[in-house]
Amino acid sequence: MDFGPHLLLAVLEGGVTAAVLALTAMGLSIVFGVMRVVNVAHGEFYMLGAVLAWFIATTIGSHPALGFIAALMIAPLIVGTLAAGVDRLILRRINYDPERTIVATIGTLYILQQTTLMTFGPDARPVEPPFNSRIALPWFEWGENGFAMYYPWGLSTTSYKLFVIAAAAVILITLWLAITRTRAGLIMRATQQDSDMAQAFGIPVKTVYSVVFGLGAGLAAIGAVLVVPIQQAHYLMGHDPLLLSFIVVIIGGLGSLPGTIIAAILIGMADGIISVFFTPTLAKIFATLVVAMVLVYRPTGLMGKSTA
Amino acid sequence: MTDTAKSNALHFGLLAALAIGFFILPTYHSGNLARIMILAIYAMGYNVLFGYTGLLSLGHALFFSAGMYGLGLTMHLGGWSPAPAFLAALIASSIVATVIGFLVLRTTGVAYMIVTLMFAQAGYLTILYFGTYTRGDEGFALKQATRQLIGLDLTDPIVRYYTALILFATALLLLAYIIRSPFGRTLIAIRENEERARMLGYNVTAIKLKAVILSGIISGASGAAYALLFGYAGATFATVQYSILPLLWVLVGGAGTTTGAFIGVLFMTYLIDYASGQTNAYLIVVGVVLVAVTLFLPHGIMGTLRNKYAGWLP
Numbered sequence: 001m002d003f004g005p006h007l008l009l010a011v012l013e014g015g016v017t018a019a020v021l022a023l024t025a026m027g028l029s030i031v032f033g034v035m036r037v038v039n040v041a042h043g044e045f046y047m048l049g050a051v052l053a054w055f056i057a058t059t060i061g062s063h064p065a066l067g068f069i070a071a072l073m074i075a076p077l078i079v080g081t082l083a084a085g086v087d088r089l090i091l092r093r094i095n096y097d098p099e100r101t102i103v104a105t106i107g108t109l110y111i112l113q114q115t116t117l118m119t120f121g122p123d124a125r126p127v128e129p130p131f132n133s134r135i136a137l138p139w140f141e142w143g144e145n146g147f148a149m150y151y152p153w154g155l156s157t158t159s160y161k162l163f164v165i166a167a168a169a170v171i172l173i174t175l176w177l178a179i180t181r182t183r184a185g186l187i188m189r190a191t192q193q194d195s196d197m198a199q200a201f202g203i204p205v206k207t208v209y210s211v212v213f214g215l216g217a218g219l220a221a222i223g224a225v226l227v228v229p230i231q232q233a234h235y236l237m238g239h240d241p242l243l244l245s246f247i248v249v250i251i252g253g254l255g256s257l258p259g260t261i262i263a264a265i266l267i268g269m270a271d272g273i274i275s276v277f278f279t280p281t282l283a284k285i286f287a288t289l290v291v292a293m294v295l296v297y298r299p300t301g302l303m304g305k306s307t308a
Numbered sequence: 309m310t311d312t313a314k315s316n317a318l319h320f321g322l323l324a325a326l327a328i329g330f331f332i333l334p335t336y337h338s339g340n341l342a343r344i345m346i347l348a349i350y351a352m353g354y355n356v357l358f359g360y361t362g363l364l365s366l367g368h369a370l371f372f373s374a375g376m377y378g379l380g381l382t383m384h385l386g387g388w389s390p391a392p393a394f395l396a397a398l399i400a401s402s403i404v405a406t407v408i409g410f411l412v413l414r415t416t417g418v419a420y421m422i423v424t425l426m427f428a429q430a431g432y433l434t435i436l437y438f439g440t441y442t443r444g445d446e447g448f449a450l451k452q453a454t455r456q457l458i459g460l461d462l463t464d465p466i467v468r469y470y471t472a473l474i475l476f477a478t479a480l481l482l483l484a485y486i487i488r489s490p491f492g493r494t495l496i497a498i499r500e501n502e503e504r505a506r507m508l509g510y511n512v513t514a515i516k517l518k519a520v521i522l523s524g525i526i527s528g529a530s531g532a533a534y535a536l537l538f539g540y541a542g543a544t545f546a547t548v549q550y551s552i553l554p555l556l557w558v559l560v561g562g563a564g565t566t567t568g569a570f571i572g573v574l575f576m577t578y579l580i581d582y583a584s585g586q587t588n589a590y591l592i593v594v595g596v597v598l599v600a601v602t603l604f605l606p607h608g609i610m611g612t613l614r615n616k617y618a619g620w621l622p
Contacts, residue, residue, distance in 0.1 A: 292426040
């Protein structure tokens with residue numbers, strides 16, 4: 001393949017990564033924005049989404065589309081409820097103290113991960129995509145005979161990958177509308193701006209926190225359900241999404257939702273393109289150091305407003 | 309007895325008990341104890357920063373592995389003998405700690421934790437990237453023939469045990485000395501109220517940098533000792549898990565107590581040892597203990613003892 005088609009392929013792969021990453025990082029960002037806590041167990045909620053998707057799809061067992069739709073509906077709900085439970089049982093009791101929350105969510109990370117190891121086992125398990133036709137992509141070139149269109153060998157994507165990108169976009173737009181246009185969104189934003197004042201106006205801040213924590217975990221689970229037909233469900237799969245989500249949320253500006261989306265696209269694309277053209281380890285070292293430096297020298301991120 | 313005399317008695321009593329321990333305990337447990345003492349040095353190094361200065365780092369595996377590879381690579385590839393290699397390890401970890409400390413201290417709170425985590429991750433990936441020399445996750449073993457110090461074979465259980473004890477004693481007494489010194493008092497002042505310490509005229513950033521370097525060197529010494537006494541260096545010791553473990557040990561034992569680090573490592577080693585006999589998902593105890601300690605025992609074992617029964621505990 002030439003450079004051009006190769007790049008297009010990398011962009012398409014990057015698009016899928018970016019779509020899933022945008023969902024996962026959005027969950028982390030909302031939780032940080034509203035509750036001012038860092039959820040280190042976020043990657044494990046992602047992993048649980050994938051594992052539950054496998055479980056639901058296998059239990060239903062008829063046409064793959066049916067299992068997939070059921071997984072997409074049920075898995076995020078279960079994960080969200082579980083996360084709300086974690087909020088009530090652990091985070092609320094330590095009063096959302098930032099440092100203790102990090103320690104407690106590290107503990108939660110191990111509990112969820114190791115419980116999955118005990119029940120689901122150490123194997124990676126696939127979920128069948130609901131539809132998966134291969135789509136060959138054309139490439140245009142200015143050749144000897146003028147403008148020509150042809151199908152380079154290896155340049156293709158699948159209908160499912162395009163669906164993932166579209167689905168992520170729809171979900172994020174819905175979320176955006178819910179936050180900016182509905183009463184629930186208004187309550188959420190009020191709590192984000194000043195939780196004491198919100199409490200004074202009769203908003204049940206504790207319930208809002210539980211719901212937001214559940215929503216954040218649910219978004220990660222949706223991302224995982226979408227990705228599990230492409231990757232496989234595995235009990236250690238939460239590690240990379242956690243780090244990447246951290247990176248996205250930091251680059252985008254802690255708590256800034258538009259920033260999160262932009263950064264997710266940037267990082268997802270960069271990840272796709274870099275891993276096609278460079279050695280992945282070097283790329284990761286470089287990316288990690290760049291992000292650390294951003295946080296050191298511009299702690300509010302690229303789009304974030306400075307907070308007191 | 310004055311409080312100082314009491315704490316001296318506690319420290320020397322603990323060291324004396326450990327010195328006798330080798331002859332009383334079965335081989336399996338004395339071997340365990342040598343490892344626990346070395347890891348307790350790591351926990352004490354972490355405690356300088358977390359317990360006394362109030363900085364929660366999630367990237368100390370970087371310092372531990374800097375020491376481990378500082379000794380491991382000079383011995384394995386450079387053919388150095390243990391003493392200069394150990395010195396090289398201390399220098400390596402102090403350089404890493406200085407550079408990292410200079411950068412991370414520009415941030416505070418949550419950002420500080422995430423930045424330390426990221427630098428440690430970059431360090432881990434760097435070890436993997438230079439897999440030709442470091443052998444990555446697989447690691448490399450240090451040959452028995454090279455692990456000799458002034459005619460003593462460090463692979464011999466009794467030599468290993470007492471080398472570990474000497475290093476542990478050095479670290480413990482150094483820590484006890486430091487926290488009683490004006491420097492240590494300033495660290496505690498910064499932990500309690502950074503703004504007030506600054507207002508009193510202390511250069512808080514410079515003092516914190518010193519604390520990071522001190523903590524990094526002690527952690528690096530532990531990594532180097534681990535490689536030397538147990539003959540193995542691998543990238544596993546640079547993973548996030550080895551950054552979280554010292555946090556866990558110090559939290560369990562009691563942050564800001566001199567003996568808490570040792571108690572924490574002792575408790576967790578035997579708990580994990582027991583759990584790994586029951587299930588392959590033994591890391592679940594790490595999770596359960598982390599959550600339980602944050603919820604029910606925020607001051608750890610020694611911290612709770614100090615608050616409730618013995619205010620003099622160092």
